[in-house]
Amino acid sequence: MGASQWDYYVAYQPDLQAALDALRQHVLDTGDYWWAVPYEFGKSAADFPNRPQTEDELWAAEEVQEAGTHSILDVDRVLDTGEKPDYGTVEPVGAAEALDLIGTATLTRDHVGALWSLVRERSFGRCAVLHDEAGVPTEIFFFGYSGD
Template sequence: MGASGWHYYVPYRPDLQAALAELRRNVFEAGDYWWAVPYEFGKSAADFPDRPRTEDDLWADESVQESGTHSILDMSHVLTDGEEPDYGTIQPVTEAEALERVGVAKLTRAHVEALEPLAERRWFGRCAVLHDPAGDPREVYFWGFSGD
């Protein structure tokens, strides 16, 4: 099947780990992920009434562990300054990266396309705080690639 790209916009929260946790909860509850057990491509878990009812149940299956969910559920942790990117982690865009990519430190939705190449590794994601025209943080953009 290969890795799938995914992206999400969520309301801004200063605690990016809390924003990730809420996003993961929403995606799981909505069934907006690929469930490896039935191996039916082109369908989401929402298409199956017998899908797992908890994330622990989902990840207990070896097929899911190997194939992932092709969604944000494959990511578990937002890195803090100094932490090295690893499997299943989300790295925030740094000010230096923002300046290099788009020439400004306060990113907006208009910059998303220029930022997307920063998520170049599979099973790894990125996030960026996006600002409104007045420069106030409004949302967090999560994106990356995962799944096999």
């Protein structure tokens, strides 16, 4: 199948982990993730109304264990400053990294395209706080790719 790129915008809040947790719950609740039955080609998640209702049920499915969900559900923890990225984690874009890449630490939606170059591996997410024209944080951009 290959990996899938995913991205989400959520309202800004200072607690990035709380924002990730709420986003993950929303994606699970809405079914906005890959879910299919092996060898059921040409079908999408909408064709499977009896999808798992909890993450435990979701990750118990062998096909999900093997291929992931191709969504934010494939990552579950925002790293603290200085922590090394690992499988299933989300690394915030740091000020120095943003300055080096874009020339500013006050990121906006206009910078989102350039941020994709920071995603280096599958199943490692990134996030960036985005600001309005006045420099006020307004949203968090979660992005990455996962699945197999």
